Amino acid sequence: MGARRTTTARPPVIGFGMSTGKACVTTIPAGHEIVIPPGGCTGWHYHRMRLEAVVLAGTLTRVLHDLTVEVHRPGTAFVEPAGTGHIHLGHNLGTEPVVLHVTPRLPEGTAFSIPTPAPSGATPEVCRQHPH
Template identity: 55%
Template sequence: MRLAALIGAVVSTLALSVTAANATPSRGVTGTIISKTTFGGKDYIVREITLDPGGSTGWHYHRGTLFALVRAGTLTHTESDCTSTDVYPKGSAFTEPSGTDHVHIGRNLGKKPVVLEVLYVLPAGSPLSDDAPNPGCDFD
């Protein structure tokens, strides 16, 4: 019985390690939490995010809904099908739905920083995002 539990733990650890090894880390991204409150089993977090020129969020998804406003620059947002790309210039607002079927990446292809003001509505205690491997796109 103990051997089966040990084998299960090792297999689980290896599976998690493979996922983490395939993740695409962000680069040139900084974020500051402006406010956070929890109500009704959900975290409401306001965060300012800056992507430097050439910066990328890395491939990821969210466990809840994200609402964003582009304060400066232009964000290029690509879905995991590698062809659905939206471009959000200064003043644009957009929503990112939750779940593993909504893996995406945000990139700054411009010469000025992209500044986002973001509201995360997440299940209480969830991370802001979960890393995901590149789905096969020929960038990042």
């Protein structure tokens, strides 16, 4: 397993998605509201279509396919690339819910995300591997 890099995301471009795990997806005009409770994790997944997101509350920590860690704070916007080459997970290491507004570019009724196995070098318990 290689060394992990930790970066703080800058507006306007990086990424997030949603899959299985402790999270709630609610349809709102022109997109979805994603809520990840404290301690919640999306699980490893990818998206078929590009997503655009804004963090409305809380701090989202993402682990990307290459095990890079990205931190997204309220007010940051980012883009989530599509495809199996962009698997990732998101989790909430904070004490307040993470709230995201996500605008997927996909047809109505299309699966929001596709669960996938962890990338090489990551464990299924990766959400517990990254302290505050």
